[in-house]
Every structure is written in C-alpha cells, then in structure tokens.
Amino acid sequence: xxxxxxxxxxxxxxxxxxxxxxxxxxxxxxxxxxxxxxxxxxxxxxxxxxxxxxxxxxxxxxxxxxxxxxxxxxxxxxxxxxxxxxxxxxxxxxxxxxxxxxxxxxxxxxxxxxxxxxxxxxxxxxxxxxxxxxxxxxxxxxxxxxxxxxxxxxxxxxxxxxxxxxxxxxxxxxxxxxxxxxxxxxxxxxxxxxxxxxxxxxxxxxxxxxxxxxxxxxxxxxxxxxxxxxxxxxxxxxxxxxxxxxxxxxxxxxxxxxxxxxxxxxxxxxxxxxxxxxxxxxxxxxxxxxxxxxxxxxxxxxxxxxxxxxxxxxxxxxxxxxxxxxxxxxxxxxxxxxxxxxxxxxxxxxxxxxxxxxxxxxxxxxxxxxxxxxxxxxxxxxxxxxxxxxxxxxxxxxxxxxxxxxxxxxxxxxxxxxxxxxxxxxxxxxxxxxxxxxxxxxxxxxxxxxxxxxxxxxxxxxxxxxxxxx
Amino acid sequence: xxxxxxxxxxxxxxxxxxxxxxxxxxxxxxxxxxxxxxxxxxxxxxxxxxxxxxxxxxxxxxxxxxxxxxxxxxxxxxxxxxxxxxxxxxxxxxxxxxxxxxxxxxxxxxxxxxxxxxxxxxxxxxxxxxxxxxxxxxxxxxxxxxxxxxxxxxxxxxxxxxxxxxxxxxxxxxxxxxxxxxxxxxxxxxxxxxxxxxxxxxxxxxxxxxxxxxxxxxxxxxxxxxxxxxxxxxxxxxxxxxxxxxxxxxxxxxxxxxxxxxxxxxxxxxxxxxxxxxxxxxxxxxxxxxxxxxxxxxxxxxxxxxxxxxxxxxxxxxxxxxxxxxxxxxxxxxxxxxxxxxxxxxxxxxxxxxxxxxxxxxxxxxxxxxxxxxxxxxxxxxxxxxxxxxxxxxxxxxxxxxxxxxxxxxxxxxxxxxxxxxxxxxxxxxxxxxxxxxxxxxxxxxxxxxxxxxxxxxxxxxxxxxxxxx
Numbered sequence: 037x038x039x040x041x042x043x044x045x046x047x048x049x050x051x052x053x054x055x056x057x058x059x060x061x062x063x064x065x066x067x068x069x070x071x072x073x074x075x076x077x078x079x080x081x082x083x084x085x086x087x088x089x090x091x092x093x094x095x096x097x098x099x100x101x102x103x104x105x106x107x108x109x110x111x112x113x114x115x116x117x118x119x120x121x122x123x124x125x126x127x128x129x130x131x132x133x134x135x136x137x138x139x140x141x142x143x144x145x146x147x148x149x150x151x152x153x154x155x156x157x158x159x160x161x162x163x164x165x166x167x168x169x170x171x172x173x174x175x176x177x178x179x180x181x182x183x184x185x186x187x188x189x190x191x192x193x194x195x196x197x198x199x200x201x202x203x204x205x206x207x208x209x210x211x212x213x214x215x216x217x218x219x220x221x222x223x224x225x226x227x228x229x230x231x232x233x234x235x236x237x238x239x240x241x242x243x244x245x246x247x248x249x250x251x252x253x254x255x256x257x258x259x260x261x262x263x264x265x266x267x268x269x270x271x272x273x274x275x276x277x278x279x280x281x282x283x284x285x286x287x288x289x290x291x292x293x294x295x296x297x298x299x300x301x302x303x304x305x306x307x308x309x310x311x312x313x314x315x316x317x318x319x320x321x322x323x324x325x326x327x328x329x330x331x332x333x334x335x336x337x338x339x340x341x342x343x344x345x346x347x348x349x350x351x352x353x354x355x356x357x358x359x360x361x362x363x364x365x366x367x368x369x370x371x372x373x374x375x376x377x378x379x380x381x382x383x384x385x386x387x388x389x390x391x392x393x394x395x396x397x398x399x400x401x402x403x404x405x406x407x408x409x410x411x412x413x414x415x416x417x418x419x420x421x422x423x424x425x426x427x428x429x430x431x432x433x434x435x436x437x438x439x440x441x442x443x444x445x446x447x448x449x450x451x452x453x454x455x456x457x458x459x460x461x462x463x464x465x466x467x468x469x470x471x472x473x474x475x476x477x478x479x480x481x482x483x484x485x486x487x488x489x490x491x492x493x494x495x496x497x498x499x500x501x502x503x504x505x506x
Numbered sequence: 507x508x509x510x511x512x513x514x515x516x517x518x519x520x521x522x523x524x525x526x527x528x529x530x531x532x533x534x535x536x537x538x539x540x541x542x543x544x545x546x547x548x549x550x551x552x553x554x555x556x557x558x559x560x561x562x563x564x565x566x567x568x569x570x571x572x573x574x575x576x577x578x579x580x581x582x583x584x585x586x587x588x589x590x591x592x593x594x595x596x597x598x599x600x601x602x603x604x605x606x607x608x609x610x611x612x613x614x615x616x617x618x619x620x621x622x623x624x625x626x627x628x629x630x631x632x633x634x635x636x637x638x639x640x641x642x643x644x645x646x647x648x649x650x651x652x653x654x655x656x657x658x659x660x661x662x663x664x665x666x667x668x669x670x671x672x673x674x675x676x677x678x679x680x681x682x683x684x685x686x687x688x689x690x691x692x693x694x695x696x697x698x699x700x701x702x703x704x705x706x707x708x709x710x711x712x713x714x715x716x717x718x719x720x721x722x723x724x725x726x727x728x729x730x731x732x733x734x735x736x737x738x739x740x741x742x743x744x745x746x747x748x749x750x751x752x753x754x755x756x757x758x759x760x761x762x763x764x765x766x767x768x769x770x771x772x773x774x775x776x777x778x779x780x781x782x783x784x785x786x787x788x789x790x791x792x793x794x795x796x797x798x799x800x801x802x803x804x805x806x807x808x809x810x811x812x813x814x815x816x817x818x819x820x821x822x823x824x825x826x827x828x829x830x831x832x833x834x835x836x837x838x839x840x841x842x843x844x845x846x847x848x849x850x851x852x853x854x855x856x857x858x859x860x861x862x863x864x865x866x867x868x869x870x871x872x873x874x875x876x877x878x879x880x881x882x883x884x885x886x887x888x889x890x891x892x893x894x895x896x897x898x899x900x901x902x903x904x905x906x907x908x909x910x911x912x913x914x915x916x917x918x919x920x921x922x923x924x925x926x927x928x929x930x931x932x933x934x935x936x937x938x939x940x941x942x943x944x945x946x947x948x949x950x951x952x953x954x955x956x957x958x959x960x961x962x963x964x965x966x967x968x969x970x971x972x973x974x975x976x
Contacts, residue, residue: 070618073625073634077850078610085605085614086597096615107608108856115605124603125595127556133594133866135555135585136834138577140548144555145566148540155543164543169639170857176698180715187714201709205691207717211709215716221675227855228646229700229718239671239681240851244657245650246718247674247682248699361856364606380547381710385697386578386831387640392862396603 039407040486043117044090050494051092051468052100058465060097080470088115091484091491093470101465102494105472109301109333109482112362112400113409117486123399132391139167139388150391153398154365157336157405159329159343161353162369164376167389171332171360172226175295177383178356178368179230182293182326183215184377189324193378214289216248218280218325220255220296222303222475225330234295237303237475251287253280255300256308260437273312280316284323293326293355298344301333304475305439305448313348326355326375328368336362337404337485340414340444347443362485365390365397409485410444417444420481420492424449427496431503434460445487448480460502467498509877510956513587514560520964521562521938522570528935530567550940558585561954561961563940571935572964575942579771579803579952582832582870583879587956593869602861609637609858620861623868624835627806627875629799629813631823632839634846637859641802641830642696645765647853648826648838649700652763652796653685654847659794663848684759686718688750688795690725692773692945695765695800704765707773707945721757723750725770726778730907743782750786754793763796763825768814771803774945775909775918783818796825796845798838806832807874807955810884810914817913832955835860835867879955880914887914890951890962894919897966901973904930915957918950930972937968 040047054060059067059081066082087094091114093103103111113120123129128146137144144150154165166181168174197210204211219225219234226232227241233248235241254276259265284291296316300306320327334344336359341347345354353371360366367389377383404410421441428435433452440447451457454476461479464471474480483491510517524530529537529551536552557564561584563573573581583590593599598616607614614620624635636651638644667680674681689695689704696702697711703718705711724746729735754761766786770776790797804814806829811817815824823841830836837859847853874880891911898905903922910917921927924946931949934941944950953961 066615066618070613070621073618073621075610075634075636075846075850075853076613078854079613080611082615082617083607083612085601085607088605093612107606107612110606110608110856116601117604120604121600124600129603130591130594131555131586133599133862134587134590135558136577136580137553137555138580140545141550142553142563142577143540143546143549145536145552147552148536148543151540151543164545166545169643170855172855173639173643173698179699180697183714183716196709196713200713204709204713204717205706206722207703207719211713212715212717215714227650228643228698229649230698230716233677236675239666239674240849243666243670243674243681243852244653244685245682246653246685246700247677248716248718249677252676376545379710380545382713383545384548385640385642386580390860390863392603393860 038488039409039412040090040114040488043486044114047090048092048100051102053466053468054098058462060095060099062096066096085115090114091487099468101468101470102491103470104481104483104495105470106482106484108472109338110361112336112485113403114484114486119403120396120399123395126395129392129395132395136387137391138386139391140384144391147391150394150398153401154394157342157401158369159345159353159357161371162357163371165367165369166383167365167367167394169390170366171358172228172231174332174358174360174366174368175225175231175234175330176228178328178358179217179293180383181356181368181370181375182217182328184382185326185375186215186292187213188378215292216250216287216289218251218253218283218291218294220300221252222255222300222306223297224300224302225295251283251291253283255306256312258307260439262441269309270311273309273315276312277315277319280319284319291323291325293328294320295328295330297330298334298347299339299443299446301480302474304478305480307439310348313345314350317350317354328356328358329354330358332358332360334446335359336400337410337413338362338444338482339446340410340417340442342404342410363397363400365393404485412488413444413485416488416492417447418442419489420445420496421447423492423496427500434503434506445481445483448474448478450478453477463502464498467501469495469498508958509879509882510560510584510958513956514584517560518562518570521572523936523938524568528932530565530569532566536566555585560584561957569938571938571940572961573940574951574953574965575940576952576954578942579808580831582806582955583873584954584956589873590866590869593865596865599862599865602865606857607861608856609861610854614861617861620864620868623871624864627812627871628839629815629823629827632827632841634841635837635839636853637835637837637864639860640836641828642698642701644802644828644830644836644838645695645701645704645798645800646698648798648828649687649763650853651826651838651840651845652687652798654852655796655845656685656762657683658848685762686720686757686759687763687765688721688723688753688761689765690770691722692725692770692776693767694770694772721753721761723753725776726782728777730909732911739779740781743779743785746782747785747789750789754789761793761795763798764790765798765800767800768804768818769809769913769916771950772944774948775950777909780818783815784820787820798826798828799824800828802828802830804916805829806870807880807883808832808914808952809916810880810887810912812874812880833867833870835863874955882958883914883955886958886962887917888912889959890915890966891917893962893966897970904973904976915951915953918944918948920948923947933972934968937971939965939968
C-alpha cells in the first residue's frame with residue numbers, strides 16, 4: 037500500500053467534473069456574498085475542505101480536482117492529512133491557540149520541543165531558528181539580522197553612539213544607514229515594503245509603493261534542453277556572476293546581503309546551476325556580505341531534496357535560509373552565533389512567531405522523514421518529467437523549455453504566449469485539474485508530497501487531452 | 507456569580523510565590539536549554555500554560571502570578587478560557603489548521619461566516635476587512651491600501667503607464683513613488699521596515715535598519731491631573747495640530763496617510779483629547795490624505811469601549827482601523843469602497859491571513875458581546891483608577907502622572923526614573939504580580955477583560971506592599 041493510500045483510503049481515484057463553468061454556480065453565489073466584506077476577485081472557486089482529500093480539492097459545486105497547485109505551493113501532506121489532524125487536536129495545540137504566548141517574554145514549557153521539531157529538518161549546518169509569520173515576514177526578519185550583523189562588524193563591540201540614537205528617530209543616517217540588499221531580476225520575495233523592494237517579477241506586485249533603492253543583478257537565463265546548451269549556459273553563469281561583482285563594487289550604498297531563490301518560482305521557474313550558486317557564495321563572502329537563501333517555495337521536500345540548495349553542494353552552509361509555505365510556519369535558520377544581535381530585544385516583536393503553526397510545521401517535518409517523502413518526490417518527479425518530456429516531443433510549442441529535470445516534481449514549462457498559458461490553465465479545469473502559472477507564459481507544477489505515479493498519469497493524460505484539441 | 511468565576515471556577519484566589527529569585531531555578535534551566543536554538547534573552551520566565559487560569563499565569567517553578575501584562579496586552583479572555591478551547595476544538599478549526607487555504611484564491615465555504623465574526627464587532631461604519639498576520643503586518647497592509655488609493659486618485663482611472671511599469675522594477679519613480687506616511691514622535695507601529703519607519707518610541711526598535719524618510723509630528727504631552735491643566739492642555743493640542751498642518755505643507759514628498767494610536771501605548775500611555783483627534787481628522791481630510799487608527803493595542807475592549815477611538819466622537823469613521831493583539835488575528839477595517847484597489851491582485855499574498863486565528867478572533871468578539879465585557883472593563887477600570895488615585899496621594903513620587911481615567915483598565919503612571927521603574931517591575935514579582943512597563947519610566951496595566959474588582963484589590967494591595975518599602 038502506498039503512503040497516499042495509507043493516509044487517504046478514500047481519496048478519489050480520478051477527477052470528477054460536474055459543472056460546465058468555472059467557478060460553478062454555487063461558487064459564484066458564495067463569491068458574490070463574500071465580496072461584500074472581503075476582496076474576492078482573485079477567487080478561483082470556493083472550496084469544500086471537509087470533502088477534500090489527499091491530492092484532491094473539492095469545490096462547493098462538487099467538482100473534484102486533482103490539485104497540482106496546492107494552495108500556491110503550500111500544502112505538503114495532502115488535504116485532511118490524518119497526522120496533521122492529530123497534531124491539530126493535541127492539548128499542546130489547544131493551548132497554543134488559546135493562550136497565545138508572547139514567545140520572546142513568556143514561552144511555554146514545550147517551546148524547546150516545538151523549536152526542536154523545526155530544527156530536526158533544518159538545512160545541514162543550521163543550528164538556530166528565528167520564527168515569523170509569512171514568507172515576506174521571514175525575509176524581512178532575515179534582512180534585519182543581516183543589517184544588524186553588518187553594522188556590528190563595523191562597530192566592533194562599541195556601543196551605539198549618541199548620534200546614532202538621535203538620528204534613527206528621524207529615520208536619518210547614521211542611525212538608519214543607507215544599506216542595501218541585492219536581489220535578482222524576476223525574483224519574488226514578498227509584498228511588504230522591504231521585501232517588495234527585493235521583489236522584481238511583476239510590476240503589479242509593487243506599483244505605487246515607495247521602495248528602497250536596492251540593486252538587482254541578473255539571474256541566469258538558460259537555454260533548454262540544458263544538455264544541448266552546456267557552453268552557452270556556462271557563459272551565462274559567468275556573465276551573471278560578473279554583474280553581481282560589478283554591483284558590489286559600484287552600488288552607491290554598501291550591499292550587506294544577497295537574497296536569492298534556489299529556483300526562481302513566481303518569476304518563471306528559472307533555474308541556476310551549482311557552479312553559479314557556488315560562485316555567488318564566494319563573491320558574497322569576498323565582499324563581506326551575507327547570503328540569504330529564500331526557500332519559501334522550494335523548501336520542505338518540493339525539489340527531491342528537503343532543501344533545494346542541497347543541490348548546489350555549497351562548500352559552507354548559506355548564512356540564512358528562510359522558509360514558509362509548505363512548512364505552514366515561517367522564519368529563518370542560521371548557524372553563525374554572530375547573527376544573533378549582540379544586544380537583546382533587537383530582533384523582537386509581540387508574538388515572535390506562532391506556536392500553533394510551529395507545531396504543525398514540526399509535524400510536517402516528522403511525517404516527511406517518517407515516510408521518506410523526499411525520495412518519493414524525487415522518484416515521482418523523475419517519472420513525471422519523463423512523461424512530460426515525451427509529450428513535449430509531440431507538442432513542442434505548448435511544452436516549451438521544460439524545466440526541472442531531476443528536481444522532483446518542481447517542474448515547469450512555457451507556452452507560446454500569456455493568452456495561450458491562461459487558456460491552458462482554464463481548460464485544465466474542464467478535465468478536473470487545478471493547476472497554476474508563473475511568470476507571464478509558464479505553467480508550474482506544485483503538487484503535494486504525497487503525489488504518486490498514479491496521479492502523474494492522470495495529470496499527463498489530462499494535459500494531452502487539452503493539448504490535442506489545440 | 508461573576509463572569510470570571512463562571513469561566514474559571516478554579517482560578518487561584520490570590521498569587522502564590524514559591525521562589526526567591528525570578529526567573530526561578532526551573533525557568534532558568536529551561537531558558538538555558540532554549541537559548542541553544544532560539545534567542546531567549548528577553549524571557550522573563552517559562553510559563554506552564556496548562557496550569558495557568560483566568561487572570562493567573564503560572565511558571566514552571568510553580569509561582570502563580572496575577573497577570574496584568576497578559577502577553578504584552580494580547581490575552582483578552584483569560585488563560586485557558588473554555589469558550590476559546592471550544593473554538594479551538596471545532597471541526598472548522600481543525601480544517602483551518604490542516605488545510606490552510608490560500609484565502610485569496612481558494613477560500614473555504616465558511617470564509618464568509620469567519621469574516622462576519624470579525625465584522626460583527628467592527629468599529630461603527632466599517633464594513634469591510636482585509637486580514638493579515640501581526641500588528642506590523644496590519645499597518646503595512648494599510649499603508650499599501652493608502653498608497654494605492656492615493657495614486658489612483660491622481661490617475662483617475664487611467665491605466666498604469668509604460669514608464670510606471672518599467673521604473674517600478676528598478677525601485678524608481680514614478681512606478682515606486684516618493685510618498686510618505688506621517689506618524690508621531692513616541693509612536694509604536696511595529697518593527698518591519700515600513701512600520702519601523704513610522705515607529706518612533708525607542709532607538710533599539712530600529713537602529714541599523716534602512717528607513718523611509720517619513721515625517722513625525724508631535725503627539726500631545728499633557729499635564730496631569732488633566733482637570734487642573736485644561737487651558738495648557740488645550741494649547742498643547744493646538745500646538746501639535748499646527749505641526750501636523752505645517753508638515754503637510756512643507757514635507758518634500760506628498761503625505762498620503764497619517765497613522766496614529768488612540769493612546770500611544772509602547773511610547774508611554776500618552777493620551778490625546780477628542781478635540782485633538784477631531785482636529786487631526788479634519789486636517790488630514792483637507793489635505794486629501796487618509797487617517798489610519800492603529801488600534802493594535804487599544805482595540806477589543808481594552809479602554810472601556812470596544813474600540814478606543816469611539817471616545818473621540820469623530821464626525822466620520824476613520825478611513826482605516828488596524829487591529830491585532832487581543833483579537834489574536836490581525837488586519838484592517840475600512841468602509842470606503844475606493845480603498846479596495848481598482849485592479850485585482852494588488853493587495854494580495856499567499857495566505858491572505860490565517861483562518862485559524864480569525865476563528866479565534868470571531869469567538870473573542872462574540873464572548874465579549876455575550877458577557878458585555880466592555881462594560882465590565884469600564885466599571886472595573888473606574889474602580890481601579892479610584893484606588894490608584896488614592897494611593898498616588900500617599901506615594902506621589904512613585905505614582906506620578908496617573909493616566910487613563912475613564913479609560914477602563916488602560917491605566918499607566920510614571921516613576922522617578924528608568925531604574926526606579928525597572929526595580930518596581932521586578933519587585934512586583936516578589937508579591938506575585940506580572941506587570942509591564944512602557945516608555946522609559948512608566949508602568950502600564952494591560953489585564954485581561956475578565957479582570958474584576960477582586961483582582962484590582964489584590965493588585966493595589968501588592969503595589970502598596972512594594973511602595974511602602976521604598
């Protein structure tokens with residue numbers, strides 16, 4: 037019996053489509069109702085989570101979709117996973133929900149155990165964690181850690197000066213220094229103000245928001261298939277690393293940290309080689325800055341490794357690794373004690389994370405290890421990639437630049453245009469598949485970690501059914 | 507039988523102190539253990555939430571403290587409140603925890619009901635809500651709404667220009683415009699980057715963080731007792747309003763919004779009159795900007811009204827009201843449909859809040875209404891203020907500038923110095939009271955909403971016990 041069958045004995049065996057329009061009439065009515073009090077324009081459909089199971093999400097009209105988008109890459113173990121239901125019902129959880137501790141000041145006696153749950157699956161070398169509430173929050177908390185560290189290096193143990201204390205209250209230098217985080221074109225790191233200043237995938241994410249004047253380097257743009265364009269792609273790595281080097285030397289304000297996704301997700305599933313990442317880490321180190329790996333979308337088993345940056349075989353661990361989404365809790369890992377500010381209460385806020393979500397996170401990590409879901413993802417990903425690769429021979433136009441070979445189920449491809457992509461995503465609903473896009477013209481697969489060969493078969497069959505009509 | 511007795515039949519009848527040091531030996535050992543993986547320097551003690559009940563927090567050494575700090579003003583209905591335990595055990599909650607929906611794209615069928623729970627206790631006039639994850643997050647989401655609105659007013663329905671779309675990707679004008687949020691000296695609005703740019707209470711909150719160049723007006727500094735300094739305080743209102751007016755006219759970038767706390771909390775429990783707030787609202791309106799009331803600490807029954815700004819009798823509702831803390835969920839209310847961006851997906855993120863915390867928030871609102879805990883808070887607050895006022899006659903030096911008359915239990919006072927205040931807070935532990943400070947030299951009371959006369963008696967007796975030794 038497969039893991040998925042063990043977890044979800046009553047998971048549907050195939051999609052079921054009962055409406056001719058999407059959203060269906062029940063969804064439509066509920067969306068209109070919801071819209072009176074909450075901006076419901078982005079709603080695809082209203083879900084019936086009670087009936088959803090495993091890899092299938094059910095809507096209020098009764099459509100049962102195979103879900104390869106999974107709450108924007110956020111569901112790790114399938115809908116209504118029994119192990120998570122157990123965690124949700126535990127007395128520890130009830131207390132975390134009802135007596136929400138200010139974890140910085142008054143942590144619960146099970147806080148160490150809760151944190152250990154997150155550390156058990158921490159990236160290799162990372163020994164400490166600071167928790168937050170969302171991916172954007174995690175990145176901004178990491179920025180703070182980087183800026184504090186950077187200034188402390190310069191300060192060399194000296195206390196804050198009177199001038200620093202006075203100027204910071206006016207948002208002026210030197211207390212509020214002009215420091216930068218370098219990120220990359222096409223990056224997505226969140227939509228709060230500092231994280232939006234690092235985000236660079238679509239204008240709509242940040243139009244009309246004041247921004248920090250932070251630089252963008254170029255993320256490699258490879259030619260596919262990779263094995264047929266080795267030399268060009270190596271050149272591309274070098275070109276992009278040279279840009280990073282140049283920005284360090286020329287940017288008007290000091291660059292304290294570099295923020296990068298192991299695979300740019302929202303920005304189009306753009307991959308970078310291990311040579312690029314190793315080269316990047318070296319440049320960052322050489323310039324006395326810190327490297328933040330944004331694993332919000334790639335982390336927690338999604339790429340055939342627990343953490344995607346394991347693929348890069350970096351000689352030393354990244355300085356900080358941020359997480360959220362599939363972990364259901366957010367924050368950053370680090371290993372260097374110097375990243376804990378020398379003065380207390382600098383990295384601090386009322387709640388310092390949410391123990392309820394951290395408990396779920398720990399349970400997710402434990403289940404992934406128990407059932408070796410990372411290996412499952414790697415195996416099923418290879419199987420799925422092979423099938424899609426074959427399909428790409430048949431429909432090269434609609435399965436262009438297939439990406440994610442040997443990266444578990446973290447697979448994407450491009451269509452001829454934004455319109456063609458959007459039509460494809462819609463059409464997939466008619467065959468009972470909930471699937472998402474990235475960048476302007478691409479499709480990204482983000483199934484759960486209990487996605488198996490049988491689900492891959494259904495997905496590929498559905499894709500072919502749609503493409504055969506184009 | 508009182509509400510508190512109904513909720514908590516086994517709440518301790520008085521504090522119990524069993525250690526001679528704080529934190530006690532058990533707490534100390536656990537803090538050291540926790541410190542290996544999480545920055546534990548701010549920890550006062552490790553709590554045993556299983557044993558905590560109502561207004562009493564119990565630590566792992568067995569000390570039972572009357573808690574008038576309540577997780578930095580975050581616990582509304584007492585520890586282990588049975589109504590919240592019921593909400594935490596509901597099937598709706600289990601689903602919200604396990605199947606965490608991306609609420610923007612795939613809301614649950616009970617989403618409308620969950621949102622309605624928050625709207626039932628919305629400030630008068632507010633008809634819509636956008637949810638977030640923390641107070642800082644709520645404020646920054648509100649800033650985004652303000653900036654989007656401000657630019658849309660100028661754009662008058664025109665689409666984004668090519669220049670805007672291109673420049674925003676470089677964090678440059680006009681796509682990333684130079685716009686400002688005005689806030690006030692001594693304000694606290696959070697510690698993310700934009701919220702920290704609006705925060706102005708202590709350097710430690712924001713030192714070494716790059717900041718937006720946003721202006722600070724002056725929050726009134728009144729002389730106490732208020733009824734003996736009417737004229738001077740009226741002059742102070744006028745002086746401070748003139749500063750707001752001047753900043754609108756002189757600040758180098760347009761001010762799109764003004765952010766203010768009904769009572770500055772972290773910054774010292776500084777109060778402002780209804781005349782000041784009415785005058786402020788008028789100036790903000792006259793300059794085509796929006797007013798954000800930050801009710802993160804003052805909201806949800808803490809001041810003898812459900813929302814503190816009700817005391818100001820504003821002629822029209824504030825444009826946005828942010829909330830968090832006692833609501834256990836975060837976000838902002840608004841009433842003007844124009845504050846919903848004209849284009850979808852501008853105010854958006856993966857999760858768009860947390861339904862688990864929203865369910866708790868709705869349950870909190872319902873319980874407050876059911877038991878009329880706002881009236882209880884007003885009544886007990888008046889009782890407590892009267893007793894403290896008497897004590898202030900006896901110890902005028904240690905109960906200086908008593909603040910919060912007729913503001914429920916939202917009471918504060920100042921001590922002669924920061925050292926004296928810190929000593930007082932520590933000393934209160936020896937008589938079994940957990941109590942917090944604000945600003946440099948002040949004490950703030952932030953008990954739960956089930957704090958009754960009997961608790962007030964214990965608190966005042968404990969204060970006198972300490973002060974009598976000074």
